[in-house]
Amino acid sequence: MNKAINIQMFYECRGEHSHTYIQIMVPMEQPMTININDQIYKVMPQELCLIPKGMPHECDFSGRILVLNLTEALDEKDKVLLNEPIVVSMRGQILQLVEMIQAELKQNPSSQSIHYLYNYLYSKLLEDHTPPSIRYISKHYDLPITVGQLAEIERYNVTYYNDWFKQQTGVSPGIYLRHTRIEKAKELLINTTFSVTHIAVMVGYSCNSTFTRAFRNVTGMTPKEYRQYIIAETKTAVAQ
Incomplete structure (x- = not known):
C-alpha cells in the first residue's frame, strides 16, 4: 500500500467541518469528544478515531493531537473500512505503531519512515x-x-447479503472479487x-480469455x- 499521507501534531480541534480525505x-x-454525524464519540488518549472522507464532525478540544490524513484515492477494497467512524483502543501492534510514528515525528518530521509506519498502521486497521x-x-481469491x-x-x-455487501463496499460481491483478483494479477x-x-x-481464472x-x-x-506499460514507465523513470 502506497498512499499519500500528511502527518502533523495539532494542539486544538474546533468547530464543525469535514475533509476531502480520511483522517485519523x-x-x-x-x-x-467529537460529534460525528450527530453522534457523540469520546476518544481516550489510548484510542484513535478514524473519520471517513467527507463526514461532518465537530469538536472543541485543546491539547496535543496526532493527526494523520490519507489524501490519496483508495483502492476499491480499502473502502470497506470507511463507511462509519471507528474508535479503536490502541493495544499491541497498533499502540506500538502510533508510538513509533510519534517518536519519528519528533526526530525527523520529513522522514519516509513515518509514511511506512502509517501504511502499516492503516493496513492493521x-x-x-x-x-x-x-x-x-x-x-482465497484464487479459489472458486x-x-x-x-x-x-x-x-x-443471499438476497440480504448482496444488499449488505454493496452497502459496505459500494460494489457487488462479484465486482469486488474481480477487482481483488486483478490487483493481485497486477x-x-x-x-x-x-x-x-x-x-x-494464480489469481483464480481457469480460462486465459476470461482473465484477459x-x-x-x-x-x-x-x-x-499492462506489463509492457509498466516496463516502459520504469525505464523512463530510471533514465530521468
Whole structure:
C-alpha cells in the first residue's frame, strides 16, 4: 500500500467541518469528544478515531493531537473500512505503531519512515475491521467463490447479503472479487516473469480469455499491454 499521507501534531480541534480525505486523530494526553454525524464519540488518549472522507464532525478540544490524513484515492477494497467512524483502543501492534510514528515525528518530521509506519498502521486497521467474508475473499481469491459461500460466512441469506455487501463496499460481491483478483494479477505482472496464462490461474481464472477480458474491463489494458506499460514507465523513470 502506497498512499499519500500528511502527518502533523495539532494542539486544538474546533468547530464543525469535514475533509476531502480520511483522517485519523489520536489525542495524546486527555480525552477528546467529537460529534460525528450527530453522534457523540469520546476518544481516550489510548484510542484513535478514524473519520471517513467527507463526514461532518465537530469538536472543541485543546491539547496535543496526532493527526494523520490519507489524501490519496483508495483502492476499491480499502473502502470497506470507511463507511462509519471507528474508535479503536490502541493495544499491541497498533499502540506500538502510533508510538513509533510519534517518536519519528519528533526526530525527523520529513522522514519516509513515518509514511511506512502509517501504511502499516492503516493496513492493521483495515485487517482488524474488515468483515469475515471480505477477509475470506482477500485470502482465497484464487479459489472458486460463490455468493452463497460468502453469505454463509456472515450468516445472512443471499438476497440480504448482496444488499449488505454493496452497502459496505459500494460494489457487488462479484465486482469486488474481480477487482481483488486483478490487483493481485497486477502485482504478479510487475514483480514476476510468470506468463499471463500462469498468472491467470494464480489469481483464480481457469480460462486465459476470461482473465484477459476481466483485466481489460478493470484497467483498460490487456495483461500483456499492462506489463509492457509498466516496463516502459520504469525505464523512463530510471533514465530521468
